[in-house]
Amino acid sequence: xxxxxxxxxxxxxxxxxxxxxxxxxxxxxxxxxxxxxxxxxxxxxxxxxxxxxxxxxxxxxxxxxxxxxxxxxxxxxxxxxxxxxxxxxxxxxxxxxxxxxxxxxxxxxxxxxxxxxxxxxxxxxxxxxxxxxxxxxxxxxxxxxxxxxxxxxxxxxxxxxxxxxxxxxxxxxxxxxxxxxxxxxxxxxxxxxxxxxxxxxxxxxxxxxxxxxxxxxxxxxxxxxxxxxxxxxxxxxxxxxxxxxxxxxxxxxxxxxxxxxxxxxxxxxxxxxxxxxxxxxxxxxxxxxxxxxxxxxxxxxxxxxxxxxxxxxxxxxxxxxxxxxxxxxxxxxxxxxxxxxxxxx
Numbered sequence: 001x002x003x004x005x006x007x008x009x010x011x012x013x014x015x016x017x018x019x020x021x022x023x024x025x026x027x028x029x030x031x032x033x034x035x036x037x038x039x040x041x042x043x044x045x046x047x048x049x050x051x052x053x054x055x056x057x058x059x060x061x062x063x064x065x066x067x068x069x070x071x072x073x074x075x076x077x078x079x080x081x082x083x084x085x086x087x088x089x090x091x092x093x094x095x096x097x098x099x100x101x102x103x104x105x106x107x108x109x110x111x112x113x114x115x116x117x118x119x120x121x122x123x124x125x126x127x128x129x130x131x132x133x134x135x136x137x138x139x140x141x142x143x144x145x146x147x148x149x150x151x152x153x154x155x156x157x158x159x160x161x162x163x164x165x166x167x168x169x170x171x172x173x174x175x176x177x178x179x180x181x182x183x184x185x186x187x188x189x190x191x192x193x194x195x196x197x198x199x200x201x202x203x204x205x206x207x208x209x210x211x212x213x214x215x216x217x218x219x220x221x222x223x224x225x226x227x228x229x230x231x232x233x234x235x236x237x238x239x240x241x242x243x244x245x246x247x248x249x250x251x252x253x254x255x256x257x258x259x260x261x262x263x264x265x266x267x268x269x270x271x272x273x274x275x276x277x278x279x280x281x282x283x284x285x286x287x288x289x290x291x292x293x294x295x296x297x298x299x300x301x302x303x304x305x306x307x308x309x310x311x312x313x314x315x316x317x318x319x320x321x322x323x324x325x326x327x328x329x330x331x332x333x334x335x336x337x338x339x340x341x342x343x344x345x
Contacts, residue, residue, distance in 0.1 A: 004051040007099045009042040012050050016093045034086040037070035044159060046246030050099045055107030056283050058087065059121075060290060062109055069196070077111045084110050123256060123289045123297035125304070128152050134261045141217035143243070146236060147251045149214055150183075151291055154205045155298040155316045158248045158291035160185050163193035164235040166219060171212045181212035185317075191230035193242075201317050249291060253282040256289040 013035045020028060041061050047053065065083055068074050075083065091105035132152060135145040150161050168184040182204045187195040195201035207215075215235075224237040234242035254260055259271045267286055271277060276285035283290075289297075295316070302312045 003098060004100070005098045006049045006051055007097075008048060009039045009050055012094055012097075012099050013039055013090070015097065016090050019093065030082070031086050031089075034083050035090060037065060037083070038087065038090070040070055041065075044245060045249070046244040050094060052280070053091075053100050053104060054283055055104065056288075056290065058091075058104070058108045060292060061087070062111075063292060066111075080111050084108050121289070121293050121296075122300060123293045125297050125301040127256075128294065128297050128301075131255050131261070135255070141214050141221050143218070143222065143236060143238075144251050144255065146215065146218045147243075147248050148255060148294075149211060150236075151248075151252070151294045152298055153207060153211050154183060155295055155302075156185065156205070157196055157295065157317075158245055159193075160195055160201070160317075161236065161248060162234075162243055162245055163188065163195065166233045166235050169215060169219075169235060171216050180206060181209065182206045191228075191232060195317075197317055203314065203317060205315055250279070250282065252291050252294060253285070253288040256293075257282060257285045257287055 016035070017028065017032060020031070038061065041064055042048075042050075045057075045060075047057070062080070062084055065071075066075050066080050088105045088108045088110075091100055091108060094100045095102035095105060128148075132145075132148060135142070135148060139145050147161065150156065150164075151158065154161075163185065164183065165186075168186060169181075170184070171181050184204050185195060185202055187198050187202055189198075219235075223235075224239050226237050226239065226241050227233055228242040232242075236243040236248075238244075238247065257276065259265050259269075259274070259277065265271065265274070269276070275281050276288070282288055299312065299316060
């Protein structure tokens, strides 16, 4: 990004804390704790250079902290507000030292009251299917196809997708007590693939024959046959090893822009001059969606299909309350029409 000087998150945090020599000791302890959480999030998201941070990233970070990232417990609004206020101060400092855009701090979202911190952003289920249909036709069994397919059909978190090894996939459904193909999510923090909920996040998710077929064609086709630094065989790879979280996020930003599929731009942009077509700015397209948006779209699709709430919660590895509050994007009218099917009028 023009005018910015590359710097790692941990470096920037150290500089900020050194510059706050006027703050009280308890204030510094609180800010140090909060910024350690931010550094961990950057590490998980594959953000090695603060120059890359966007307003969308700051929303994603707020969601991560709100839902228990780093602390393991959901944050109340008053606590979350303090967290994000610290981020604003930190990013204002980062803007002054040419680490991020000067105006980025102003894009840090502060929760105002209960319910105001729930995002309306999601990937509409119909659009998800359109994107998968396009990938099926033009990029069948590519890494891009597999990333979107797994995120959509399993509803998994992007870190869970990255953690998968080839040995975690049962494409034949012939393992003991199996009735069909499935994927096993396993917590392996010692080799750099932890799950958000640790051992409680471990589970088998059933997949259909079509998804299994695409995975088989990917494994025996374009998949880079490499191992990671721990000698494991990742399911989704690049020529350098296990796919990164940031690469998965970039995949979603890319394919959810309508122009990528040749669909007319809903934002009245000329594709030949639009700044959102460059790799570093795809996430800023108003139509671009993140892996978190795919997950909320998947929950919405499950809800619209009237599927069992407990089974969906188990599959998504989240409580029903969390799914209802943060992932269910049905409109009030859609909910009313669903109730119509069960209530005699």
